[in-house]
Amino acid sequence: MYNEELLLNTTKDWFAEWFDTPFYHILYENRDYKEAQRFIDNLENYFSFRTTDHILDLACGKGRFAKYLNQRGYEVTGIDLSEQSIKEAKAFANMRLHFHVGDMRALPENQTYHYVLNMFTSFGYFNTELENEKAIASMAAVLNLGGILVLDFLNTQRIITTLPQEFSKKSNGIEFHIRKDIKDSFIIKDISFEVNNEFYSFQERVMAISQEMFERYFEKNNLKIIKMVGNYSLEPYTKQSDRMIFIAQKV
Numbered sequence: 001m002y003n004e005e006l007l008l009n010t011t012k013d014w015f016a017e018w019f020d021t022p023f024y025h026i027l028y029e030n031r032d033y034k035e036a037q038r039f040i041d042n043l044e045n046y047f048s049f050r051t052t053d054h055i056l057d058l059a060c061g062k063g064r065f066a067k068y069l070n071q072r073g074y075e076v077t078g079i080d081l082s083e084q085s086i087k088e089a090k091a092f093a094n095m096r097l098h099f100h101v102g103d104m105r106a107l108p109e110n111q112t113y114h115y116v117l118n119m120f121t122s123f124g125y126f127n128t129e130l131e132n133e134k135a136i137a138s139m140a141a142v143l144n145l146g147g148i149l150v151l152d153f154l155n156t157q158r159i160i161t162t163l164p165q166e167f168s169k170k171s172n173g174i175e176f177h178i179r180k181d182i183k184d185s186f187i188i189k190d191i192s193f194e195v196n197n198e199f200y201s202f203q204e205r206v207m208a209i210s211q212e213m214f215e216r217y218f219e220k221n222n223l224k225i226i227k228m229v230g231n232y233s234l235e236p237y238t239k240q241s242d243r244m245i246f247i248a249q250k251v
Contacts, residue, residue, distance in 0.1 A: 013125070013126075014125070014202070014203055014204065014205055015081065015125045015204075016081055016082075017202075018202045018203075018204065019061075019080075019081065019082040019085065020082045020083065020084045020085070021202075023174070023193070023195075023200065023202075024202075025062075026171050026172045026174060027169070027171055027174075027176055027191065029171055029172065033064065035232060036064075036065060036119075036120070036232070037065075037068055038232060038233075039119075039152075039232035040065060040068055040069060040072075042232065042233060042234050043117075043150060043234075044072065046234060047115070047148065049072075049074055049115075051073050051074060051075075052075075053074055053075070053114040053115060054074075054075045054076075054077070054111075054112075054113050054114055054115075055069055055074050055075070055076045055077070055113060055114065055115045055116075055117060056076075056077050056078075056079065056113040056115065056116045056117065056142065057069065057076055057077070057078045057079070057117050057119070058079055058104055058107075058116055058117065058118045058122070058139065059079070059080055059081075059104060059118060059119070059122030059123075060078030060079060060080045060085075060089065060099070061080055061082070061085050061089075062085045062088050062089050063078045063085075063086075063088075063089030063092060063097075063099055065117075065119060066078035066089070066097065066099070067089075067092050067097065070094070070096060070097040074096070075096040075097075076096070076097050076098070077097075077098045077099070077100065077111070077113070078097075078098070078099045078100070079099075079100050079101075079102040079104070079107065080099075080101065080102070081101065081102070081103055081104075082101075083101050086099050086100065086101045104118075104123075104135045104138055104139065105126075105131060105134045105135045105138055106134075106138060107138045107139070107141065107142050108142075109141050109142060111142065112142050112143065112144050112147070113142055113143060113144065113147060114143075114144055114147050114148070115147060115148050115149075115150065116139050116142065116143055116147070116148070116149045116150070117150045117152075118139070118149070118150065118151045118152065119150075119152045120152055121152065121153055121154045121206060122152075123135065123151060123153055123209075124153065124206040124207040124208075124209050125205065125206060125207075126207070129207075129213070132207065132209065132213075132217060133217055133220065133221075136217040136218065136220075136221050136223070137220075137221050139221075140221040140222060140223055140250055143250040144250070145250055145251075146249060146250060146251075147249070147250045148247060148248070148249055148250075149223060149246070149247075149248045149249075149250070150245065150246070150247055151214070151245070151246045151248070152243060152245045153209065153214070153243070153244045153245070153246070154187075154206070154243065154244065155230065155237075155239075155240075155241050155242060155243055155244045156187075156208045156209060156210055156211075156244065157210070157211075157239055158239065158240060158241070158242075159187060159208075160182050160187070160208060163180055163181050163182050163187070164179065164180060164181040164182075165178075165179070165180040165181075166178070166179045166180075174193050174195060175193060175194075176191055176192075176193045177191070177192045177193060178190070178191055182208060185207060185208050186205045186206065186207055186208060187205070187206045187207075187208050188203060188204070188205055189203065189204040189205075190202075190203050191203065191204065211228075211244060214244075214246060218246070218248050222250060222251050223248040223249065223250055223251070224248060224249050224251045225246055225247070225248045226247055226248065226249050227247040228244070228245065228246055228247070229241075229243075229245045229247070230242065230243055230244065230245065231243055231245075
């Protein structure tokens, strides 16, 4: 469907560099894992997962949610672009828990899944809409017919009304200086800090993708939105919701 020449070299992508540093994990070490596990529990109850289901945790990081799903009795594959994260995750692999380095824009199609989970704003990092479409097409390609995609994204409409923001956060002895703003249709987070008298600077860029844009991506790839929720309790989405979570089925 897409010309491979359009695929950016990942060595030039901010996420390929930032996610592979120890500083990324230090900055976000206090994320609310209990809330995230409740989200998984709610999805499990909503879908009535079966132990025969194969679940893909796409952009799995070090695999904390893939491991949790596996502990709940499911076969899970975790895929992430970060070689370092996957290296650590593989220490927990077993016969029903697998981890691989991979790019969501080019998922191997020799394995299909009953569910694809793309959690906690692990989408929108690419520079163009074409790449977003390629990623959605890749997710759709590895779903079984009737399979379900859960894509959890920030509520763009709400976020952009609160920017710009500037603050500091201390984690593991490092003081991170953070500024959030919106520029050229991207939500930008500039992160700077100093370690051992050496200055570091990174930038996170997430495209401000609207609900309508997601709907177009899904429609092009035979994904029908069957539910849209606004938080990890699976309550209905509104313009004031914390999240914009799509549940779409391959038709």
